[in-house]
Amino acid sequence: MKKWQRNALCWCGSGKKYKMCHEAFDEKILSYEKKGCIVPDRSLIKSEKDIEGIKKSAVINMAVLDEIGEKIHAGMNTQEIDDIVATTTAKMGGIPADLNYEGYPKNVCTSINDQVCHGIPSTDVILQDGDIINVDCSTILDGYFSDSSRMFMIGDVDPEWKKLVEVTKECMEIGIKNVIPWHFMGDMGHAVHQHALDNGYSVVKEIGGHGCGCEFHEDPFVSYVSKPGTEMLMVPGMVFTIEPMVNMGKDKIFIDEDNGWTVYTDDGSPSAQWEVEVLVTETGCEVLCS
Numbered sequence: 001m002k003k004w005q006r007n008a009l010c011w012c013g014s015g016k017k018y019k020m021c022h023e024a025f026d027e028k029i030l031s032y033e034k035k036g037c038i039v040p041d042r043s044l045i046k047s048e049k050d051i052e053g054i055k056k057s058a059v060i061n062m063a064v065l066d067e068i069g070e071k072i073h074a075g076m077n078t079q080e081i082d083d084i085v086a087t088t089t090a091k092m093g094g095i096p097a098d099l100n101y102e103g104y105p106k107n108v109c110t111s112i113n114d115q116v117c118h119g120i121p122s123t124d125v126i127l128q129d130g131d132i133i134n135v136d137c138s139t140i141l142d143g144y145f146s147d148s149s150r151m152f153m154i155g156d157v158d159p160e161w162k163k164l165v166e167v168t169k170e171c172m173e174i175g176i177k178n179v180i181p182w183h184f185m186g187d188m189g190h191a192v193h194q195h196a197l198d199n200g201y202s203v204v205k206e207i208g209g210h211g212c213g214c215e216f217h218e219d220p221f222v223s224y225v226s227k228p229g230t231e232m233l234m235v236p237g238m239v240f241t242i243e244p245m246v247n248m249g250k251d252k253i254f255i256d257e258d259n260g261w262t263v264y265t266d267d268g269s270p271s272a273q274w275e276v277e278v279l280v281t282e283t284g285c286e287v288l289c290s
Contacts, residue, residue: 012237013047028182029235037184038232040220045237046213051279051288053144054213054239058277058289060094061139061146068137074129074155078110081135082121089139097138097145097216104261109136109149116204116245116253116263116271129155132165134273138216145216146289147241149275160248161270167199168246168272175224175242179234179278179285186230189223192244196224202251204271207263209241212277234280239288243275 004011010021033039046054067088068081085108089096096107104118111119111134112127119125119134127133136149151165171192178188189208196203209222220232224244249269256262265271277289 011042012045013049025235029233032182032233038220040232040235040238044211044219045235046239046279047237050144050213051239053142054146054277054279054288057094057139057141057144058146058148060089060092060141061137061148061289063092064088064137064139065135065148065150068135069150069152072127072133072135072152072154074127074131076127077123078112078119078121078125078127078133079123081110082107085137093141095140097140097147098136101216108138109134111136111262111271111273113270114265114268116247116265117207117273118261118263120259120261127154130157130161131155132157132161132270132272136273136275140216144214145212147212147216147275147277148289149243149273150290151272151274163199164201164246164248164270165272167196167201168244169274171195171203171224171244171246172242172274172276175244176276176278176285176287179242179280181234181236181280181282181284183234184229185220185222185232185234186226187228188234188242189226189231190228192224192242193226196244196246202247202249204245204247204251204253206253207245209243209275211238211240213239236280236282238280239277241275241277243273245271245273247271 004018006019010018131154138147175192178191211218249267252266278285
C-alpha cells in the first residue's frame, strides 16, 4: 500500500485531508495484512460518488425486475422477458450490462429448473406451470453497474421445489446478516453454506459472487462454501454481490457445450439463486440492489 502524506488530500476523493479521513483505516488494514490476511486494495473501496452512482443504476435494475414480476406467467417465452429488460432499461436511460459481455448474446439471464445460471432467453423456451426460474439482471448507468436476481415460481409449483426457492432466499438473507466489517468473507460464506446443508441441499463451488460497481465483475470472488477466518477481509466501502446457487441434489455442474454459457446441475435436480448487491458499512451492510 502506497504511503500517503498525512496533510495531502485523501486518496478516496472525499476532499478531506488524509489524516482526517482514511489514515486510521489504512493502518488497520495494514495490521491485518501483516498477519498474513487477504485484504482489499484501495481500488476496491468505493467513494461516496461511486456509491451514489451504483444506487442510481440499481433503481433501474430493481424496476426492471419489478416489471418482470408483474408480467411473468405460464405460456410466455423467455425472449419476452429479455424484451422487457431491453425496453424498460432503455426507457429509464440505462444499458443492460449482460448484452455482449464476453460475447453473451442477450440482455438478461433466464435460468429454469435444473439450469443453475446463464440460461439464454429464447422464443423456443416457454414457461410451464410448475417451473421455477431465476431472472438475473444487470444494469449500467453513467458507467456504474448494478446486479441482482430474483426467483419466480410459475403456477402450481411442487412443495419441495418451493422449499428450495425459500431456503435459497434464506441463505442470501443469512449472507446479508453475516456481512460484518473487519470480519472475513469466509465467515459469511460458511454461514450461507451451513444453512443450505442443514436443509439437505448443496451449494455450487465453482461459481459465486463478485465485486461490482465500477466494473461488472471486480475482485474479490465471493465463495459460499468457505471456512471461517478465510477469504478477503470485509471492510467499509467494499461492494460485492451475495448470490448463492443452491441445488436440491449434488453440487456437480456442467456447461452446455452448444451455447458455451448455460450451467446445469449434473444430476438434473432443480437449482435456485437469489442475488443482492451490498455495500459494507461501519456497522454491517446496506443492500444497494435487490
